[in-house]
Amino acid sequence: MEKFIVHGGSSLSGNVNISGSKNASLPILAATLLTREQCTIRRVPDVADTNYMLQILQNLGAEVERASGNVVIKCEKLRSHEAPYDLVRKMRASVCVMGPLLARHNRANVSLPGGCVIGDRPIDLHLKGLEGLGAEVTVEGGNVNLEARFGLNGNTLDMAGKHGATVLGTDNVMMAAVLAKGKTVINGAACEPEVVDLADFLISMGAKIEGAGTPVIEIEGVTELGGVEHTVIPDRIEAGTFLVAGAMAAKDTITLRRVKHEHLTSVIEVLKQCGCEISTTDTTITISKAKNPVGANITTEPYPGFPTDMQAQMCSLFAVTPGLSVVRDTIFPQRFMHASEMKRMGADIEVDDGTAVIKGVEQLSAAPVMASDLRASAALVLSGLTAKGNTEISRVYHIDRGYEHIDDKLIDLGASIERVPD
Numbered sequence: 001m002e003k004f005i006v007h008g009g010s011s012l013s014g015n016v017n018i019s020g021s022k023n024a025s026l027p028i029l030a031a032t033l034l035t036r037e038q039c040t041i042r043r044v045p046d047v048a049d050t051n052y053m054l055q056i057l058q059n060l061g062a063e064v065e066r067a068s069g070n071v072v073i074k075c076e077k078l079r080s081h082e083a084p085y086d087l088v089r090k091m092r093a094s095v096c097v098m099g100p101l102l103a104r105h106n107r108a109n110v111s112l113p114g115g116c117v118i119g120d121r122p123i124d125l126h127l128k129g130l131e132g133l134g135a136e137v138t139v140e141g142g143n144v145n146l147e148a149r150f151g152l153n154g155n156t157l158d159m160a161g162k163h164g165a166t167v168l169g170t171d172n173v174m175m176a177a178v179l180a181k182g183k184t185v186i187n188g189a190a191c192e193p194e195v196v197d198l199a200d201f202l203i204s205m206g207a208k209i210e211g212a213g214t215p216v217i218e219i220e221g222v223t224e225l226g227g228v229e230h231t232v233i234p235d236r237i238e239a240g241t242f243l244v245a246g247a248m249a250a251k252d253t254i255t256l257r258r259v260k261h262e263h264l265t266s267v268i269e270v271l272k273q274c275g276c277e278i279s280t281t282d283t284t285i286t287i288s289k290a291k292n293p294v295g296a297n298i299t300t301e302p303y304p305g306f307p308t309d310m311q312a313q314m315c316s317l318f319a320v321t322p323g324l325s326v327v328r329d330t331i332f333p334q335r336f337m338h339a340s341e342m343k344r345m346g347a348d349i350e351v352d353d354g355t356a357v358i359k360g361v362e363q364l365s366a367a368p369v370m371a372s373d374l375r376a377s378a379a380l381v382l383s384g385l386t387a388k389g390n391t392e393i394s395r396v397y398h399i400d401r402g403y404e405h406i407d408d409k410l411i412d413l414g415a416s417i418e419r420v421p422d
């Protein structure tokens, strides 16, 4: 295992290239199972989660080549329709092979992902949607078996859950419906840019999809899809994380390159409310620290609302912003593992019932802390940047699951971070 030692007090400036989106790459890689032909996916970030997904695809029979961000996949023949526990337990997003396997093979056997540190993450809506297309679902021995002996049939489905839409659930059903007979209407679909990117990929393969990016997606099934090349969208959460780094530690400005600011409207709005100056071009966002920083109240919501994947990072900013800030997570109300670690660094945070009330202090002080999940780890790195002393963050494998070389990118901006064996 490795840990980071983040030396506090450095200030950042310069440019950083944003990687391709992890959360767009994962379902797009799974969707390559829908064709026998070769697909080339560009800008796949080199992070542990995309590697897990490629292992799952190889296990299912895909041939995979990976070189500098480009992944070439050909799944001429499926060898298996099973995604075993060994692989699924490493990454919940493995469940998004269910839809493509059902569509291509009429069967899928996927281990049920277990509990997760950010809260209960059921897949009932995925299963409801796939059942609606005609799959029989049984759960046995920790595995979910899906079977559609006579193929899938289009249907009108309601995918909304009590916390709103489901991103990977929408993806799963969309990937199943593209090869189903007839028309599928997904009501209550997730509108996230990653869902749109998957739809764009499927459309280029020959699928007939309308309405992706809205709560109603209409799909007319086709009999076959072909191989294509696709470039995944920039990672809006990595970009948001670097914006918060800029808000906390920019000497003058930092500029994010290869980014789509329109995917970050809610994050940019909140950072502006906090006093940061932000300017954008088609492919860049530039941020400078607030001269008179103020806190804010944020509530996470499905896109285009404030993303749950950015709330931990905002807690880091608010921990050192004068005044009171409130962060409420309605999507994953238990996703506050970072708060107790930040308290060890002197943050004044009280969490109750999915809401963190944060009273800004002048400066955090370094302490040994433990990364618990991807975004919580990012929050600890951000806290370490401006803390007094050297913050040791253990279990950084969590951060390597979803951030491509975050330490190197921050070092290029002027941070002082060491990656050392733990």
Ligand code: EPU
Binding pocket: 022, 023, 024, 026, 093, 120, 121, 122, 123, 124, 125, 126, 127, 161, 162, 163, 164, 165, 166, 167, 168, 169, 190, 194, 308, 309, 330, 331, 332, 374, 375, 402
């Ligand atoms: N939900 C259900 N039933 C379901 C599915 C979801 O009740 O069958 C609930 C969840 O418990 C949650 C809400 O619906 O309260 C939204 O969950 P969603 O299904 O949208 O989450 P996901 O698709 O499993 C993706 C991202 C997460 C991100 C969420 C929310 C990927 C690979 N993961 O997960 O990303 O937090 O959407 O935006 O796309 C991360 O990158 O750190 C991360 C956790």
